[in-house]
Amino acid sequence: MTVAASPSPGAPLVDANSHHRGFLRRYIFSTDHKVIGLQFYFSTLIWFFVGGALALAVRWQLAWPWSEMPIVGRMLFAAEGGQISPEFYTMLVTMHATIMIFFVIIPILAGAFGNFLIPLMIGAEDMAFPTLNMFSYWFMWPAFACMTASFFVAGGAASAGWTSYPPLSVLHDAAPGSGPGQTLWLLGVVFIGIASMLGSLNYLTTIIQMRAPGMTMLRLPMTIWGLFITAILQAFALPVLTAASVMQLTDRLLGTGFYLSEAGGQPLLWQHLFWFYSHPAVYIMILPAMGMVSDIISCYARKPLFGYRPMVAAIIAIAGLGFIVWGHHMFMSGMNPAMGTTFMAATILIALPSAVKVFNWLGTLWGGRIEFTSAMLNALAFVSMFIIGGLSGIFMAATTVDIVIHDTYFIVGHLHYVLFGGSTFAVFAGTYHWFPKMFGRQMNEFWGKVHFLLTFLFFNGTFFTMHIIGMGGYPRRVAAATAYAEFARFEPLNVFMTICALGMGFTQLIFAANLFGSLIWGRRADRNPWRANTLEWTAPSPPPHGNFDFQPVAYRGPYEYSSPEVTADFYPQNQPPDAEPATAAAH
Amino acid sequence: MATEDSSGDNAQHVTATGGVGNYIAVFVGLCLLTGMSFLTTSEWWPWRDQPGFTRTFMMAVACAKALLVLLFFMHLKHEAGWKYILTLPACVMAIILAASLVPDVGFRLRSAADRAEPANNTRETTIERGQENASDQAPSDN
Amino acid sequence: MDSTASAESIQLRYQPAVPIRNGKLMLWLFLSTEVMFFAALIGTYIVLRFGAAAWPTPTDVHLSEPIGALNTFILICSSVTIVLALESARADSGGRAKAYLFVTLLLGAAFLGIKAYEYQVKFHHGLHVDRARRTIYDQADLEYASGLRAALRSVTADTNADAAALAAATALLEQANNPDADPSALALQAAEFSEVPEAADWRLPIVIPGGHMWTSTYFLLTGLHALHVAAGLLVFVCVLPLRLGTARAGLLENVGLYWHFVDIVWIFLFPLLYLF
Numbered sequence A: 001m002t003v004a005a006s007p008s009p010g011a012p013l014v015d016a017n018s019h020h021r022g023f024l025r026r027y028i029f030s031t032d033h034k035v036i037g038l039q040f041y042f043s044t045l046i047w048f049f050v051g052g053a054l055a056l057a058v059r060w061q062l063a064w065p066w067s068e069m070p071i072v073g074r075m076l077f078a079a080e081g082g083q084i085s086p087e088f089y090t091m092l093v094t095m096h097a098t099i100m101i102f103f104v105i106i107p108i109l110a111g112a113f114g115n116f117l118i119p120l121m122i123g124a125e126d127m128a129f130p131t132l133n134m135f136s137y138w139f140m141w142p143a144f145a146c147m148t149a150s151f152f153v154a155g156g157a158a159s160a161g162w163t164s165y166p167p168l169s170v171l172h173d174a175a176p177g178s179g180p181g182q183t184l185w186l187l188g189v190v191f192i193g194i195a196s197m198l199g200s201l202n203y204l205t206t207i208i209q210m211r212a213p214g215m216t217m218l219r220l221p222m223t224i225w226g227l228f229i230t231a232i233l234q235a236f237a238l239p240v241l242t243a244a245s246v247m248q249l250t251d252r253l254l255g256t257g258f259y260l261s262e263a264g265g266q267p268l269l270w271q272h273l274f275w276f277y278s279h280p281a282v283y284i285m286i287l288p289a290m291g292m293v294s295d296i297i298s299c300y301a302r303k304p305l306f307g308y309r310p311m312v313a314a315i316i317a318i319a320g321l322g323f324i325v326w327g328h329h330m331f332m333s334g335m336n337p338a339m340g341t342t343f344m345a346a347t348i349l350i351a352l353p354s355a356v357k358v359f360n361w362l363g364t365l366w367g368g369r370i371e372f373t374s375a376m377l378n379a380l381a382f383v384s385m386f387i388i389g390g391l392s393g394i395f396m397a398a399t400t401v402d403i404v405i406h407d408t409y410f411i412v413g414h415l416h417y418v419l420f421g422g423s424t425f426a427v428f429a430g431t432y433h434w435f436p437k438m439f440g441r442q443m444n445e446f447w448g449k450v451h452f453l454l455t456f457l458f459f460n461g462t463f464f465t466m467h468i469i470g471m472g473g474y475p476r477r478v479a480a481a482t483a484y485a486e487f488a489r490f491e492p493l494n495v496f497m498t499i500c501a502l503g504m505g506f507t508q509l510i511f512a513a514n515l516f517g518s519l520i521w522g523r524r525a526d527r528n529p530w531r532a533n534t535l536e537w538t539a540p541s542p543p544p545h546g547n548f549d550f551q552p553v554a555y556r557g558p559y560e561y562s563s564p565e566v567t568a569d570f571y572p573q574n575q576p577p578d579a580e581p582a583t584a585a586a587h
Numbered sequence B: 001m002a003t004e005d006s007s008g009d010n011a012q013h014v015t016a017t018g019g020v021g022n023y024i025a026v027f028v029g030l031c032l033l034t035g036m037s038f039l040t041t042s043e044w045w046p047w048r049d050q051p052g053f054t055r056t057f058m059m060a061v062a063c064a065k066a067l068l069v070l071l072f073f074m075h076l077k078h079e080a081g082w083k084y085i086l087t088l089p090a091c092v093m094a095i096i097l098a099a100s101l102v103p104d105v106g107f108r109l110r111s112a113a114d115r116a117e118p119a120n121n122t123r124e125t126t127i128e129r130g131q132e133n134a135s136d137q138a139p140s141d142n
Numbered sequence C: 001m002d003s004t005a006s007a008e009s010i011q012l013r014y015q016p017a018v019p020i021r022n023g024k025l026m027l028w029l030f031l032s033t034e035v036m037f038f039a040a041l042i043g044t045y046i047v048l049r050f051g052a053a054a055w056p057t058p059t060d061v062h063l064s065e066p067i068g069a070l071n072t073f074i075l076i077c078s079s080v081t082i083v084l085a086l087e088s089a090r091a092d093s094g095g096r097a098k099a100y101l102f103v104t105l106l107l108g109a110a111f112l113g114i115k116a117y118e119y120q121v122k123f124h125h126g127l128h129v130d131r132a133r134r135t136i137y138d139q140a141d142l143e144y145a146s147g148l149r150a151a152l153r154s155v156t157a158d159t160n161a162d163a164a165a166l167a168a169a170t171a172l173l174e175q176a177n178n179p180d181a182d183p184s185a186l187a188l189q190a191a192e193f194s195e196v197p198e199a200a201d202w203r204l205p206i207v208i209p210g211g212h213m214w215t216s217t218y219f220l221l222t223g224l225h226a227l228h229v230a231a232g233l234l235v236f237v238c239v240l241p242l243r244l245g246t247a248r249a250g251l252l253e254n255v256g257l258y259w260h261f262v263d264i265v266w267i268f269l270f271p272l273l274y275l276f
């Protein structure tokens, strides 16, 4: 492996510890985008395990309804003899989804990878507004506090579903969780919205104004494009959710009546405003992942990304269309049928740019010299799982089909194929790929592959089965549907899914062990262990405060792998065209 | 925040403006427009019985006022092409959002009213309005 | 980022896409998000209002158009003064800039003061959002009927009441005491009752069709707008102690852009809430 970049002799080498600041300033209240990115990463990782534990409790109940939960059951529900109550089950479902979406996938993609990668990949020393960046992380904490506290208030945490539909979420006595738990839920959502919005404004300014010379918009790595469009989505969609949540809060606390038909309001108003945010939000959860996967696939296939410009156009098209399809979540809500048809057509149109992306990834792989690293395996899982999730999405997008499968486990299958099979595998891939840059060490490849293989198998075991019982009509958000005669036949499948889910849950401990173990025992990484082209690999690993010890300049796009113009099989973005040996990448 | 305002070459671009006289003219225009929409509540307004027209007129006046503020106070008149990229998308999205609420929320009583007993309906409206004979289309009477 | 770090590392060069300060770009992006925020709120108001079965007239809810117009005028004035503050700062006359900014602060405070007065009037007439304190009803219901009975009984029990009032009240009370009485019909009669001065209270503050939704939307829109005004004032207070020369013109421009936006929101709220 060649050392791709070495600092030119004249430039002063900046050391990470060269400026002496207190521990607090450096690691806690840091304004350095890399530290903030890692703060996001580790915070969300903790929530990932909390959310995962809730999911396992849900699965336990579904497979062995009302049976005593081992170990934790006695602690949590001593009163009920160690078994889950129906109210507690709805709370579990609500909080699992809320945590996974708002506290894990969105912040880990936009917050952790976005913060860490944007300045490094575009050749900037930091974000445009480092202090604001710090605040965008610290605004997460009131949200964390609200959600945590909501588990301990009277009635327990919110149980109106992660979609928080009124009147269930507005009337205080609708459900046990509709009390203070729901109020805290809404406050948490407002805070997390502020945090994401501050972050996205910062990303936009940084990407627009602080690209290195030569780094034109069409030389940006796909990761940056994904994050850029995501930031735009957040900037336009989040304020609507904030406004809607404020109205739900006033409905609950002050007695306004926006969402209550008895007061002249309209429950569907919430659904429209909520999905106006939350459908773009599913793209917020997938576009950065698509970008990262594009970079990773190109790097490990040692081939240029197939169709860079169509890829950019597809991302923009997905985002644009993504704003006018939210009604596909409301086909069964009594929405105006003419609107339903419009939303159906727009939704099915999204399959087009999505397919462009899939075919371009396949085109990139075609004939490549593929290196099956842990990162690449996870990226390949992303592509294949996204295909399944996208296809099931098209089924549901047809109103007539959706009448049958809405609110069944088919939906749950779909969303886990895109969110776990898609986004989460991309997070794994990104972690294996950028870990050396983050910490200057490499993760263990053997355990990475073990983790991948087990996760992949258990994942499909758990979630593919959901499509089958969903087609059979098995409803979601019901604590013990097998009690109904027509669903009793799904009992063995439920047990199978739960066993797979438990296996998948415990497999994540391998990931955690690998992650933390590699922090200490991992092999040291040089600047560019993967022989990648993008700018972040020319900075030291880990990059110091200020990132670059030379002026980065981009001479070409990020995907010149196996270029005939150079002897090395990669051609870093900052290598001047005439400087032949790839070892002199830095200038 | 070293990068914020001192980022070298792009700090120089101070937008040209029209000067104080210009601002005063815009101010007078804004006051006149405000007066015009206020006038619609007075007795001299000829289209009192046409709320549709009156409301359209008031919204047009409001748009004109907003445009004046945008162009002159916020200096968009003198800015380069970026002004379109940074303003138009939000406006389009805002209109899409509001318009898409109309069928389900704006017309929320329409289908219910079609199905309801007509007699029931009329009784309710007379009482709701009390002894004022204003229907809910009529402009406020002061 | 603090200066020690920048001094040690090299000063990086960038290729900005738009020829404006980062702060200004960020502010315009922020305004886009604000547009979406108010689009959701105003859009909600429009659809809820025009889809409503009934909507109160301004007199029903003690809404004063002249006061609304006055507040519009005040905000327009403040927009002028803040843009003049910016011009002064660009001309490097910090004192004048400060004076203009101070006037803007005063105007903004006046706006909030008037707003508070308007709220006071509404509260005085029982127009609360608050479920517990609200004394308005969308339509006459049983609660209204019992309230009316109590009011009538106090008239009939009043020994000083004049004969005409007593007779009218007794007649109405008789009807109201009928358990089958239709509250809405009672409301109609009560509306025509003019013999005692308090009779006005039996009518308006009690039954305002669409009043609940009106209070919901009015207080939501004006309240969130007022919060934006208050945030602006807070920023003014922070900026005022600084030396407002050319070096601070950028800062003043950003503050001004935000303030103009708040003005524009009001420009739309005024006709929508007061004149429609």
Ligand code: HEM
Binding pocket: A163, A282, A283, A285, A286, A328, A329, A347, A348, A350, A351, A354, A389, A390, A391, A392, A393, A394, A396, A397, A398, A402, A405, A406, A407, A411, A414, A415, A418, A419, A422, A423
């Ligand atoms: C080809 C693209 C896609 C299409 C056509 C599509 C279509 C749909 C439809 C029609 C529904 C509503 C089903 C129902 O409730 O009856 C749905 C639900 C959902 N989708 Fe997708 N989808 C696509 C991609 C994605 C992606 C990329 C994500 C996330 C990363 C995602 C996440 C979700 C989630 C979370 C739900 C469930 C929401 C709930 O709790 O009700 N989808 N999708």
Ligand SMILES: [Cu+2]
Binding pocket: A278, A279, A282, A325, A326, A328, A329
């Ligand atoms: Cu969707």
